[in-house]
Amino acid sequence: MEVPSVLHMNSGVGDMSYAENSTIQQKMIANFAKTARQEAVIEAFRAVICPTKMTIADLGCSVGLNALLMASEIIDAIARASHQLNRRPPEIQVFLNDLPGNDFNTLFSLFPEFHKLRERKLQESEQEQVHCFISGVPGSFYGRLFVSKSLHFAYSSSSLHWLSQVHTIIPCASNATTRWKRSPLNNKGKIYISSSSPPSVFEAHKKQFKRDFSLFLKCRGEEVVEGGHMVLTFVARRSSDPSTPPLGCYLWELLAKALMDMASLGLIEEEKVDSFNLPWYEPSMEEVKDEITIQLRSPRNDHNDNPGAKSAQTMAKAVRAALESMLKSHFGEAIIEKLFERYCLLLEEYYSKNKAEVTNILIVLERK
Amino acid sequence: MEVPSVLHMNSGVGDMSYAENSTIQQKMIANFAKTARQEAVIEAFRAVICPTKMTIADLGCSVGLNALLMASEIIDAIARASHQLNRRPPEIQVFLNDLPGNDFNTLFSLFPEFHKLRERKLQESEQEQVHCFISGVPGSFYGRLFVSKSLHFAYSSSSLHWLSQVHTIIPCASNATTRWKRSPLNNKGKIYISSSSPPSVFEAHKKQFKRDFSLFLKCRGEEVVEGGHMVLTFVARRSSDPSTPPLGCYLWELLAKALMDMASLGLIEEEKVDSFNLPWYEPSMEEVKDEITIQLRSPRNDHNDNPGAKSAQTMAKAVRAALESMLKSHFGEAIIEKLFERYCLLLEEYYSKNKAEVTNILIVLERK
Numbered sequence: 001m002e003v004p005s006v007l008h009m010n011s012g013v014g015d016m017s018y019a020e021n022s023t024i025q026q027k028m029i030a031n032f033a034k035t036a037r038q039e040a041v042i043e044a045f046r047a048v049i050c051p052t053k054m055t056i057a058d059l060g061c062s063v064g065l066n067a068l069l070m071a072s073e074i075i076d077a078i079a080r081a082s083h084q085l086n087r088r089p090p091e092i093q094v095f096l097n098d099l100p101g102n103d104f105n106t107l108f109s110l111f112p113e114f115h116k117l118r119e120r121k122l123q124e125s126e127q128e129q130v131h132c133f134i135s136g137v138p139g140s141f142y143g144r145l146f147v148s149k150s151l152h153f154a155y156s157s158s159s160l161h162w163l164s165q166v167h168t169i170i171p172c173a174s175n176a177t178t179r180w181k182r183s184p185l186n187n188k189g190k191i192y193i194s195s196s197s198p199p200s201v202f203e204a205h206k207k208q209f210k211r212d213f214s215l216f217l218k219c220r221g222e223e224v225v226e227g228g229h230m231v232l233t234f235v236a237r238r239s240s241d242p243s244t245p246p247l248g249c250y251l252w253e254l255l256a257k258a259l260m261d262m263a264s265l266g267l268i269e270e271e272k273v274d275s276f277n278l279p280w281y282e283p284s285m286e287e288v289k290d291e292i293t294i295q296l297r298s299p300r301n302d303h304n305d306n307p308g309a310k311s312a313q314t315m316a317k318a319v320r321a322a323l324e325s326m327l328k329s330h331f332g333e334a335i336i337e338k339l340f341e342r343y344c345l346l347l348e349e350y351y352s353k354n355k356a357e358v359t360n361i362l363i364v365l366e367r368k
Numbered sequence: 369m370e371v372p373s374v375l376h377m378n379s380g381v382g383d384m385s386y387a388e389n390s391t392i393q394q395k396m397i398a399n400f401a402k403t404a405r406q407e408a409v410i411e412a413f414r415a416v417i418c419p420t421k422m423t424i425a426d427l428g429c430s431v432g433l434n435a436l437l438m439a440s441e442i443i444d445a446i447a448r449a450s451h452q453l454n455r456r457p458p459e460i461q462v463f464l465n466d467l468p469g470n471d472f473n474t475l476f477s478l479f480p481e482f483h484k485l486r487e488r489k490l491q492e493s494e495q496e497q498v499h500c501f502i503s504g505v506p507g508s509f510y511g512r513l514f515v516s517k518s519l520h521f522a523y524s525s526s527s528l529h530w531l532s533q534v535h536t537i538i539p540c541a542s543n544a545t546t547r548w549k550r551s552p553l554n555n556k557g558k559i560y561i562s563s564s565s566p567p568s569v570f571e572a573h574k575k576q577f578k579r580d581f582s583l584f585l586k587c588r589g590e591e592v593v594e595g596g597h598m599v600l601t602f603v604a605r606r607s608s609d610p611s612t613p614p615l616g617c618y619l620w621e622l623l624a625k626a627l628m629d630m631a632s633l634g635l636i637e638e639e640k641v642d643s644f645n646l647p648w649y650e651p652s653m654e655e656v657k658d659e660i661t662i663q664l665r666s667p668r669n670d671h672n673d674n675p676g677a678k679s680a681q682t683m684a685k686a687v688r689a690a691l692e693s694m695l696k697s698h699f700g701e702a703i704i705e706k707l708f709e710r711y712c713l714l715l716e717e718y719y720s721k722n723k724a725e726v727t728n729i730l731i732v733l734e735r736k
Contacts, residue, residue: 053515091515095503100476108468108506133514135463135503138476146501147421147459 033233033362037070037155038077040229040364044153045081047227051090054078054152059141060159061096063103068114070157071096071134075118079127092132097145100138101325108136140164142215146223153229154220160234163208163279189260189270192252192278201277209281213291224367236361240284251319252278254350258342259331267338268331276330278323288361311356312347316340401601401730405438405523406445408597408732412521413449415595419458422446422520427509428527429464431471436482438525439464439502443486447495460500465513468506469693476504508532510583514591521597522588528602531576531647557628557638560620560646569645577649581659592735604729608652619687620646622718626711627699635706636699644698646691656729679724680715684708 045051056074061067071094082089096107111134122129139145141156142164187194187201194201220230235249256273263270320340328336413419424442429435439462450457464475479502490497507513509524510532555562555569562569588598603617624641631638688708696704 053518093515093518100479103473104476104504105471105473108472108504111468111506131512133505133512135505136472136476137501137503138479144499144501147461150421150461 033155033157033231034073036362036364037074037231040155040231041074041077041153042081043366044227044229045078045090046085047229048090048152048225051082051087053093054090055093055095055146055150056153057095057097057137057146057151057155059097059145059154059156060162061098061102061107062159063098063107065110066157067096067107068110070155071132072114072118074153074155075130075132076121079130082130083127089128089130092130094132094134095137095146095151096134097137097139097141099140102138104136104138141219142212144219144222148222149225151220151224151228153231154224155231157233158235160213160216160232161236161280161282163205163281164212166205166208166277166279186274187277188274189256190248190253191256191259191273191276192280193248194253194256195248197248205281206283206287208279209283209287210291213283213288217291221367226367228367230363230365230367232363232365233360235282236288236359237282237284238359240286249280249282250350250354251315252280254346255319255323255343258339258346261342262335262339268335272331278326282359283361285361288363292363292365312344312351315347315356316344319343401523401525401599402441404730404732405442405599408523408599409442409445409521410449411734412595412597413446413458414453415597416458416520416593419450419455421459421461423461423463423514423518424521425463425465425505425514425519425523427465427513427522427524428530429466429470429475430527431466431475433478434525435464435475436478438523439500440482440486442521442523443498443500444489447498450498451495457496457498460498462500462502463505463514463519464502465505465507465509467508470506472504472506509587510580512587512590516590517593519588519592519596521599522592523599525601526603528581528584528600529604529648529650531573531649532580534573534576534645534647554642555645556642557624558616558621559624559627559641559644560648561616562621562624563616565616573649574651574655576647577651577655578659581651581656585659589735594735596735598731598733598735600731600733601728603650604656604727605650605652606727608654617648617650618718618722619683620648622714623687623691623711626707626714629710630703630707636703640699646694650727651729653729656731660731660733680712680719683715683724684712687711 041056045054048054056071058067058070075092075094078092079089098104114134118132137145141159187197190197190201193205224230259268259273259276260270262268263273317340320336320343324336327339331339409424413422416422424439426435426438443460443462446460447457466472482502486500505513509527555565558565558569561573592598627636627641627644628638630636631641685708688704688711692704695707699707
């Protein structure tokens with residue numbers, strides 16, 4: 001599976017779109033990392049010697065109002081800081097980044113509404129107008145995306161748990177030498193790390209996260225200016241010991257169960273489930289720290305509570321909006337409806353006995 | 369008609385898409401303004417004091433390979449100039465701009481192919497790799513799009529003949545004062561300036577061009593750095609006297625005829641044709657010069673020859689790819705097929721007696 005070409009949140013603004021099914025991410029954004037983002041961008045603003053312009057970037061913006069809400073909140077923080085310091089607010093260049101398969105057309109169609117909202121807000125406040133210029137940047141953040149030393153503030157919300165790929169490397173004898181080739185993980189009946197997975201599955205995910213996250217930091221290290229800041233939030237595991245339960249992620253455990261139920265009914269092939277590996281990893285805080293080479297300012301971890309009533313349906317739709325492109329590419333379109341009906345039932349059953357806890361890491365970095 | 373929301377080239381890569389029907393624009397680009405763009409970007413490069421990065425912008429990029437070909441050609445020119453001057457090539461930020469309705473998704477899907485092509489080219493040449501970072505900027509170029517003093521080179525190809533709107537202003541008595549309101553042009557049976565049009569039609573188009581072009585230059589004047597360059601090409605008329613034949617544009621004269629033929633068959637309402645005005649203007653070189661307030665470097669005008677065999681069908685498809693969104697919005701979708709069948713026949717008849725001449729203006733500007 002070529003992750004960059006098949007991973008994208010569902011397009012458009014329909015019932016199953018990501019734009020309409022990202023309230024969980026929105027709640028996460030609103031309640032979790034807002035203050036950290038605002039504080040960090042103000043520090044970045046103070047660090048700019050001649051702040052006539054600032055460049056900010058959302059890495060993994062996806063589609064929908066979330067991306068614009070975050071940009072708006074950051075612009076407001078800069079406006080307030082300028083006002084307090086009696087400085088003229090800088091012009092702001094906003095880069096919204098995601099993979100090329102992201103529905104940028106729908107995202108761009110929201111810009112006029114965004115600018116109207118900002119104008120209305122301006123009329124209600126005493127702040128000077130902040131001129132902002134938004135553009136879309138298609139490409140993987142596990143590679144260079146921006147000109148060197150050009151970003152003052154970068155943030156990524158609910159994205160870095162997605163890996164660029166996931167596979168295992170196996171030896172492949174060829175004449176006198178041993179060569180190596182990529183091979184799908186041997187993870188019978190599962191789609192992510194699970195209690196029944198062989199150690200190679202955990203190792204493959206962990207190694208890929210290490211490679212990806214390290215590359216992410218290296219690229220941003222080249223792009224962020226001295227004094228620039230970065231705020232990252234993504235899903236993580238609370239325990240540093242990988243064998244401590246809960247192992248894996250209940251969302252993917254239940255999705256694997258829904259897929260295997262369909263296999264037992266003959267609706268999909270069991271081998272198809274075995275060869276499907278979600279390019280996802282929930283690192284521990286220690287693993288994240290290991291990869292951080294630029295100064296870590298205020299790391300802390302936190303966790304969200306149950307997203308509330310009707311959570312099974314909300315969660316099933318949120319997962320569908322995020323995973324449908326990959327599932328279609330691997331299993332075909334025909335199974336999607338039935339799969340998510342089944343998945344929703346399994347989630348309901350799960351939530352009747354368990355809380356819908358998700359652990360998120362929040363990292364604030366300053367470029368030295 | 370809200371031009372920014374209904375004007376966009378046909379989306380996707382299908383048979384009627386702009387991406388597949390822009391060979392005329394490509395020919396125009398390849399044969400007409402290529403040298404001027406290359407020379408101007410090199411001058412802009414020489415003007416940059418510390419050229420570690422350069423920002424270039426395509427204003428009205430549309431969708432398809434044309435936009436990427438132009439960017440590639442400019443990047444190559446910078447690479448050659450760096451090589452000749454024994455300088456390290458700068459990193460290049462490319463902004464591709466068009467209205468928010470443009471199909472950026474299709475444009476972005478071509479990026480991986482573009483990067484592969486550039487890598488192949490690099491292997492064949494001795495030049496150092498130029499790192500370029502591309503992003504999409506949705507918005508009207510008759511307004512600010514970029515941070516102040518940030519562009520080193522901007523170009524616009526086959527776009528500035530599109531007006532932001534077209535209408536007439538009429539008095540509207542209200543109690544003691546006279547107010548003014550917008551009204552559709554009274555241009556019976558025509559969709560653009562024609563020999564039968566009242567003078568108000570010519571005046572309305574001319575005034576709107578003056579307003580739009582002046583605003584375009586003002587905005588770019590704020591965005592382009594000192595020493596930065598701009599190369600503009602767009603359709604124009606060869607005579608400064610507006611009453612000199614050929615008046616108007618044969619393409620729109622024939623499209624109006626095709627629409628009126630359909631009205632006479634009862635397929636559309638004649639009033640619908642009367643109230644449809646193409647937001648288009650072909651200025652004379654003198655009118656363009658009048659609006660240019662920043663220094664004009666090397667103005668010249670030129671004209672293209674007959675685009676070649678099968679030109680009626682090629683031209684009909686090119687016009688359809690450009691105008692379909694607007695025509696659908698005004699006349700409805702049902703008439704499109706029949707309209708363009710009729711239009712193609714009228715073009716064939718026209719080309720049997722006339723050459724398919726189009727006059728293009730080329731302007732090279734330097735920001736002082």
